[in-house]
Amino acid sequence: MPDKNSTPPAVAVTGSSGRLGGETARLLAAEGIPLRLVLRDASRAPGLPGTTTAVADFSDPGACRRALEGIRTVFMVSAAESEDRLQQHFTFIDAAMEAGVEHIVYTSFAGADPDATFTLARDHFATEEKLRETGAKFTLLRNNFYADILPDFADRNGVIRGPAEDGRAAFVARSDVARVAAAILQQPIPHAGFTYNLTGPEALTLAEAAAILTEATGRQLSFHNETVEEAYASRARYGAPAWQLDAWVSTYTAIARGELAKTTNDVELLTGEAPLSLHQLFSRPLN
Known part of the structure; x- marks a missing residue:
């Protein structure tokens, strides 16, 4: 039987110096899938067997x-x-079509829609539409907010502040998204044209999430509900452009409006394993 790693790669992974792309590449390499890692800085490429690198910026x-x-x-x-x-x-995407790429698996966002409350979800929808217009095969991974970054929402006093009210979000572990992506990339054809909504096993309010993180990590966290006006004012000191402020604040208002609350079993259907809960994610020993 020929060695998979002796054949030219047919699969490329972008963002492999980051957490999601890097974890997906690691899982594929462990299965002996030859890969081309496309990233902006070759020096940051993970050292994985059977991989080659190519330097490119999306722009x-x-x-x-x-x-x-x-x-x-x-x-x-x-x-x-x-x-x-x-x-x-x-x-x-245009460059991929010119290069002869047949199938793109894209990391979109839950509730991607031109009228989505979370402003960046609108860009994800537009990207999905662009993929549809190409006529090529595509698979959409509509990921909920990453559970991994929830502690980063808190300020130095451990308070998560924003106008989320008592809305819920089905936060998903980044590692679960990577497992789904790796499963699809090994056999992409059956997934052509499908959209998967990737969530954790439960939809939590930010107050509930803060309590779970406190128990799991020992760091005292809490949630404080701001008004929309307070949210913009509390973030103005960062000097961020208007589009970024809108994205930050609409993270919370999208939760308040229930647009991130739906849970699915797509992670388990695609990988055979249930998604990690927030408590499981932060109670695991560090590698």
């Missing part, structure tokens, strides 16, 4: 096209938040 069409030549399936991790992120996505 550079020529570099993206060259990086994707010979690739059939791409795991497209959405670009870092920026004012021109949508244009970067369009540029990358």
Whole structure:
């Protein structure tokens, strides 16, 4: 039987220097899947067996096209938040089509819609529409908010502040999203045209989440509900542009309106394992 790693890679993973792309690449490499890691800085590529690297920025069409030549399936991790992120996505998708890519697996967002409360979910919807227009195969992973970053919502006093009221969100562990992505990328064809909504096992209020994190980590956390006006005022000191302030505040108002509350069993259906609860995620020993 030929060694998988002796064959040219047919799968490319973007964002492999980050947590989601990196974990997905690690899982695929462990299965012996030859990969091309597409990233902006080759020095940050994870040292994984059977992988090659290609340097490309989403905003550079020529570099993206060259990086994707010979690739059939791409795991497209959405670009870092920026004012021109949508244009970067369009540029990358166009380059992928020119390079002959057949299938793109894209990390979208729960409730992606042109009228979504969370402003960045609107860009994810526009990216989904762009993928549909290409005529190529695609799979959409609509991820809920990552549970991993919840502690980062808290200020130095351990208070999570925002206008979320008693709304709920089905926070999902980043590692569960990586497991789903790795499963799909190993056999992408059956998933063409499908949209998966990836959530944790429960929908929590931020007050409940703070209590769980306190128990699991020993760090005292709490939730304080702000008005929308208070939320903008408390974040004004960062000097962020208007689009970023809107994104920060609408994170909470989307939760308040119930747009992130739906739970699904897609993680378990695709991986055979139930998703991690918030308590399980933060009670695990560190590697």
